[in-house]
Amino acid sequence: MIFLKKLRLSTKETITGLIFISPWLIGFLTFTVYPLIQSLWFSFNNVRPTAEGLMITFVGFDNYKNLFLGDVTFSDILINYSLQIIVYVPVIIVFSLFVALLLNQKIKGQSFFRTVFFLPVIITSGAIMKSLLEQGATTFEGLTKIASNPILRENLPPVLFSLLEFLLNSFIMILWFSGVQILIFLAGLQKLDKSMYEAARIDGASNWQLLWKLTLPILAPLITVNIIYTVVTVSTYSINPVIDKIQTDMYRPELGLGYAAAESWIYFGVIVLIIMVMLLLNIKRKSRAY
Amino acid sequence: MAFQGTKIDPKKFHKSQLKFYFFLVPFALFMILPIIFIFSNAFKPANEFFAFPPRIFVVRPTLDNFKRLFTAFSESNIPATRYLFNSIIVALITVLATIFISSMAGYALSKKQFKLKKIIFEINTLALMFVPIAVSIPRYVIIAKLGLIDTFAINILPLIAMPVGLFLIKQFIDQIPDSLIEAAKIDGANDWYIYLKIILPMIKPAIATVAILSFQAAWNNADITYINSEYLKTFSAFMTTLTSSTSPVVGMGMSAAATLIMFIPNLVIFILMQSKVMNTMAYSGIK
Numbered sequence: 001m002i003f004l005k006k007l008r009l010s011t012k013e014t015i016t017g018l019i020f021i022s023p024w025l026i027g028f029l030t031f032t033v034y035p036l037i038q039s040l041w042f043s044f045n046n047v048r049p050t051a052e053g054l055m056i057t058f059v060g061f062d063n064y065k066n067l068f069l070g071d072v073t074f075s076d077i078l079i080n081y082s083l084q085i086i087v088y089v090p091v092i093i094v095f096s097l098f099v100a101l102l103l104n105q106k107i108k109g110q111s112f113f114r115t116v117f118f119l120p121v122i123i124t125s126g127a128i129m130k131s132l133l134e135q136g137a138t139t140f141e142g143l144t145k146i147a148s149n150p151i152l153r154e155n156l157p158p159v160l161f162s163l164l165e166f167l168l169n170s171f172i173m174i175l176w177f178s179g180v181q182i183l184i185f186l187a188g189l190q191k192l193d194k195s196m197y198e199a200a201r202i203d204g205a206s207n208w209q210l211l212w213k214l215t216l217p218i219l220a221p222l223i224t225v226n227i228i229y230t231v232v233t234v235s236t237y238s239i240n241p242v243i244d245k246i247q248t249d250m251y252r253p254e255l256g257l258g259y260a261a262a263e264s265w266i267y268f269g270v271i272v273l274i275i276m277v278m279l280l281l282n283i284k285r286k287s288r289a290y
Numbered sequence: 291m292a293f294q295g296t297k298i299d300p301k302k303f304h305k306s307q308l309k310f311y312f313f314l315v316p317f318a319l320f321m322i323l324p325i326i327f328i329f330s331n332a333f334k335p336a337n338e339f340f341a342f343p344p345r346i347f348v349v350r351p352t353l354d355n356f357k358r359l360f361t362a363f364s365e366s367n368i369p370a371t372r373y374l375f376n377s378i379i380v381a382l383i384t385v386l387a388t389i390f391i392s393s394m395a396g397y398a399l400s401k402k403q404f405k406l407k408k409i410i411f412e413i414n415t416l417a418l419m420f421v422p423i424a425v426s427i428p429r430y431v432i433i434a435k436l437g438l439i440d441t442f443a444i445n446i447l448p449l450i451a452m453p454v455g456l457f458l459i460k461q462f463i464d465q466i467p468d469s470l471i472e473a474a475k476i477d478g479a480n481d482w483y484i485y486l487k488i489i490l491p492m493i494k495p496a497i498a499t500v501a502i503l504s505f506q507a508a509w510n511n512a513d514i515t516y517i518n519s520e521y522l523k524t525f526s527a528f529m530t531t532l533t534s535s536t537s538p539v540v541g542m543g544m545s546a547a548a549t550l551i552m553f554i555p556n557l558v559i560f561i562l563m564q565s566k567v568m569n570t571m572a573y574s575g576i577k
Contacts, residue, residue, distance in 0.1 A: 018406075020481070054431070116321050121503070122557065187495060260424065
């Protein structure tokens with residue numbers, strides 16, 4: 001009897017769950033999942049648009065083979081941009097955490113600052129960002145001057161220097177990409193239990209210790225969320241070199257859609273890999289903190 | 291304690307706050323920069339566009355760009371208000387539907403226990419990472435199969451099931467303590483009631499964020515792949531064809547003016563929504 005009741009409860013839960021999710025699921029399956037599967041199928045085919053519709057011939061792994069063996073530019077662009085993402089993400093995470101901690105302090109004009117730091121979410125999507133980039137608004141003269149300083153160039157090891165140069169040159173981009181991340185961190189910070197901090201303070205913990213032993217471990221799940229969100233926005237926003245390459249190849253008649261599809265699946269694989277590595281690092285750090 | 295989030299500004303300025311300003315003010319300037327840029331660009335005369343080094347502020351503001359844009363408006367066959375009307379309807383329906391659908395799905399994925407939920411959320415997160423343009427042609431194929439080409443609905447439908455929206459909302463619902471929902475259940479609330487009266491008010495910041503994001507997706511969507519009829523096109527599609535069909539030198543000023551016009555609704559929505567984003571985050575209600 002108890003068993004039956006339990007079963008009924010769980011099926012009820014499943015049914016309500018499915019009812020709540022179904023409108024979203026239907027849209028998601030038709031407009032996202034199905035096209036995704038189709039593009040995976042395309043990547044193993046030679047697909048050419050003709051007057052009668054799409055001409056599809058199966059070619060196996062040829063597209064992937066041509067990509068790595070025949071196309072010099074693609075792997076270059078891919079590696080370059082992946083390195084950029086790997087540098088961007090930790091910087092954005094640290095920066096947005098830093099700003100969120102600052103914005104969580106009791107200061108005058110706090111709500112104004114919160115608004116200002118959330119502002120970039122309305123520019124980083126698409127068209128506006130593109131025109132800003134074209135007109136050179138994403139670099140700031142003072143910063144690029146620091147980057148081209150000969151003393152720095154001579155005295156720093158080349159790897160470190162090029163990293164610094166890259167960071168300074170893309171500083172504004174980093175700021176603009178951190179809007180939603182700051183918001184997520186801030187929401188987490190506001191839910192922190194104040195009495196825990198009081199207790200720690202009475203025990204003699206310094207602010208620095210509070211940050212590392214209390215705040216960061218509690219924020220760890222949000223760091224995971226932010227890592228995913230950051231990688232996603234940086235890797236899929238419409239003006240990045242890899243997407244540009246995929247887009248041009250898509251409309252090149254001698255290559256066809258299959259080739260572009262193969263490119264996007266490789267890019268997708270690389271991004272998933274980056275996210276997995278970053279999440280693993282984050283989990284490791286988290287377990288050490290406890 | 292719990293209500294402190296509603297009054298975040300301390301009344302007085304104190305010297306101890308200075309160190310925070312030291313960091314916040316310069317960063318804040320960078321954040322405002324693009325907005326200033328968009329505004330001043332729209333008023334730049336042609337020669338200032340090609341000045342080197344490029345300037346952020348306009349030196350001699352002029353209304354020429356707008357004049358040219360509005361002449362081009364009046365030369366097109368269909369009045370610009372028609373496109374504007376399309377855009378407003380599309381944006382309105384998209385935002386409302388996205389919020390409703392993704393918050394419902396987010397509630398189920400976060401608080402209901404059923405077998406498929408983990409897989410569904412994982413697929414959603416993976417779908418987030420896929421290059422959007424790579425699916426455009428397969429998407430065209432399925433839309434054509436469904437017979438939705440050249441319908442008004444196709445401006446809206448592909449935008450509604452927004453993976454980012456579900457991702458953000460689900461993360462916020464995860465933060466709501468289960469005990470709160472259990473308490474409501476014991477008091478006899480059903481799922482629909484819990485969703486409407488507990489979940490929705492508590493995830494207002496996430497909803498406002500998703501509203502901002504989906505409004506942008508809908509309003510800035512210039513994709514005309516699925517639309518042939520001029521009467522069904524949106525304002526941004528109209529703007530894009532308008533600015534890209536003129537010469538690049540004149541076009542630059544026109545597109546800067548168009549960018550500003552397209553941008554202002556984004557800014558308005560942002561200003562309307564942001565107070566909700568920022569102020570209601572501390573209502574957890576449970577210790």
